[in-house]
Amino acid sequence: ATLSSYSNNGKKNVVILGSGWGGISFLQHIDESKYNVTLISPRPHFLFTPLLPSTPVGTVDEKSIIEPVVNFAVKKTKGNVSYYEAQATKINHLDNTVTIKSFSHVNPFGDSKNPESIKKNDSADIKYDYLISAVGAEPNTFGIPGVQEHGMFLKEIEHSPKIRKQFIENIERANLLPKGDPERKRLLTLVVVGGGPTGVETAGELQDYVDQDLKKYLPSIAEEVQIHLIEALPVILNMFESKLTSYAQKVLEQTSIKLHLKTAVSEVKEKHLIAKTKISDTETKTEEIPYGTLIWATGNKPRSIVTDLIKEIPEQQGSRRGLLVDEHLKVKGLNNVYAIGDNAVAGLAPTAQVAHQEAEYLTKVFNKNQVGSAKPFKYLHYGALAYLGAEKAIANITYGKRQLYTGGGLITFYIWRVLYLSMIISWRSRFKVMSDWFKLALFKRDFFKEL
Numbered sequence: 058a059t060l061s062s063y064s065n066n067g068k069k070n071v072v073i074l075g076s077g078w079g080g081i082s083f084l085q086h087i088d089e090s091k092y093n094v095t096l097i098s099p100r101p102h103f104l105f106t107p108l109l110p111s112t113p114v115g116t117v118d119e120k121s122i123i124e125p126v127v128n129f130a131v132k133k134t135k136g137n138v139s140y141y142e143a144q145a146t147k148i149n150h151l152d153n154t155v156t157i158k159s160f161s162h163v164n165p166f167g168d169s170k171n172p173e174s175i176k177k178n179d180s181a182d183i184k185y186d187y188l189i190s191a192v193g194a195e196p197n198t199f200g201i202p203g204v205q206e207h208g209m210f211l212k213e214i215e216h217s218p219k220i221r222k223q224f225i226e227n228i229e230r231a232n233l234l235p236k237g238d239p240e241r242k243r244l245l246t247l248v249v250v251g252g253g254p255t256g257v258e259t260a261g262e263l264q265d266y267v268d269q270d271l272k273k274y275l276p277s278i279a280e281e282v283q284i285h286l287i288e289a290l291p292v293i294l295n296m297f298e299s300k301l302t303s304y305a306q307k308v309l310e311q312t313s314i315k316l317h318l319k320t321a322v323s324e325v326k327e328k329h330l331i332a333k334t335k336i337s338d339t340e341t342k343t344e345e346i347p348y349g350t351l352i353w354a355t356g357n358k359p360r361s362i363v364t365d366l367i368k369e370i371p372e373q374q375g376s377r378r379g380l381l382v383d384e385h386l387k388v389k390g391l392n393n394v395y396a397i398g399d400n401a402v403a404g405l406a407p408t409a410q411v412a413h414q415e416a417e418y419l420t421k422v423f424n425k426n427q428v429g430s431a432k433p434f435k436y437l438h439y440g441a442l443a444y445l446g447a448e449k450a451i452a453n454i455t456y457g458k459r460q461l462y463t464g465g466g467l468i469t470f471y472i473w474r475v476l477y478l479s480m481i482i483s484w485r486s487r488f489k490v491m492s493d494w495f496k497l498a499l500f501k502r503d504f505f506k507e508l
């Protein structure tokens with residue numbers, strides 16, 4: 058069936074794909090009195106990714122950093138807004154429709170006679186006048202053998218309890234074995250691959266749990282836990298200036314995280330991985346690292362719905378990172394499809410900050426009816442922050458090209474906290490994160506195996 062929701066009311070249909078930084082920011086800012094708005098996403102919540110590294114160890118609770126999509130949708134009271142909990146499987150740009158597969162029973166307008174309702178697992182085509190693609194990206198394994206089978210990612214909220222469960226089970230099993238047993242050592246080894254901000258923050262949080270909580274329950278186990286951070290480049294966090302990256306490296310090493318720089322993982326087996334360290338231009342050293350828990354954080358690649366569309370459009374040929382967009386964020390080669398966030402290639406980093414600004418820009422254009430005649434999108438860089446563990450963070454805060462603050466340490470950690478609180482896009486979530494941090498000052502982390 059082709060669903061064209063509101064085709065009779067004279068307003069144009071804007072269809073948004075994705076409930077992440079791009080999609081939800083767009084939904085928040087679009088004037089629903091001017092357009093019929095439909096959001097399609099298999100994920101019924103928004104995820105505040107900047108605090109995702111804090112959840113596997115329970116520094117922050119998983120539910121604190123997700124917000125149901127419907128909480129954003131109900132605020133849009135001035136017009137028609139509907140949400141399909143569904144995956145878009147194909148963009149049919151010649152027909153101006155998106156094919157979706159529904160993940161739940163959906164009756165978008167609550168009217169029992171509504172012909173637009175669809176059942177779980179049904180497929181349907183949704184008609185659009187304008188399409189906003191904000192489907193993000195997915196973890197990239199670079200085709201390295203064994204990663205998909207044995208590695209764990211930290212990209213969506215459901216990854217977080219999986220990491221915690223595996224770490225707890227390994228601790229339990231290690232605790233049955235005598236000290237000095239190589240199997241005990243393996244179980245207590247965590248390897249994080251990728252020294253970008255996801256990998257660094259995750260390693261820092263894991264070490265915090267070991268030093269601040271596990272040490273109190275099981276001191277002999279805690280002192281044997283070894284976290285490795287493996288990075289192919291000569292530096293970690295390469296988007297920061299060298300003063301801050303050297304400081305970050307020093308902090309990680311002080312907290313006993315073992316750094317492997319110029320080291321690329323080339324294969325992953327069930328209980329060990331193979332890492333190759335570049336010693337000189339011609340020489341590499343190959344090492345086997347046994348692990349109990351492996352977290353793979355080497356960045357992202359485009360989703361299949363995006364690569365399928367790229368194949369169909371001559372102007373997109375050769376694009377490997379996502380949909381090429383013009384200065385108005387319009388997908389090159391198409392008239393009424395826009396791309397924002399990680400699935401768009403606009404010459405900017407794949408960050409929440411960029412996705413949010415792109416969504417804000419585009420909604421302004423739509424709200425002022427300036428589609429086709431607006432000024433180009435201009436990005437304003439507010440800087441970057443990263444948590445390192447041990448209550449230390451680094452920050453480079455800017456306003457465009459103007460430097461406002463550069464630093465690292467405890468004060469920067471508090472600045473990090475305040476700025477992250479201010480970035481959270483709902484008051485419910487902000488309140489929950491604040492209370493999680495307050496709780497942490499009084500009690501240990503919530504480190505539950507089954508939750």
Ligand code: FAD
Nearest residue numbers: 075076077078079100106107145193398399407408409410
């Ligand atoms: P996402 O936020 O990933 O949203 C994509 C949405 O599309 C999701 O809802 C998904 O379910 C949905 N979707 C997927 N497939 C389909 C489909 N076929 N049909 C419909 N919907 C679909 N950036 C920063 O600026 N600062 C930070 O501190 C920061 N920290 C991060 C920490 C972590 C652990 C991670 C993983 C990322 C972090 N980022 C940070 C990067 C930031 O999260 C991304 O750049 C941002 O999420 C991109 O927004 P997006 O809307 O493009 O994609």
Ligand code: NAD
Nearest residue numbers: 251252253254255287288289290321322355356407442443
């Ligand atoms: P990333 O792409 O930034 O970093 C991945 C790292 O993995 C790279 O440094 C790369 O050299 C390394 N790598 C790749 N293959 C490897 C291999 N086989 N062996 C060893 N190392 C390998 O990925 P990310 O950290 O997930 O970040 C993704 C995006 O999200 C970035 O744009 C980042 O800025 C943003 N982000 C920002 C923050 C923050 O601001 N605090 C936090 C997380 C993510």
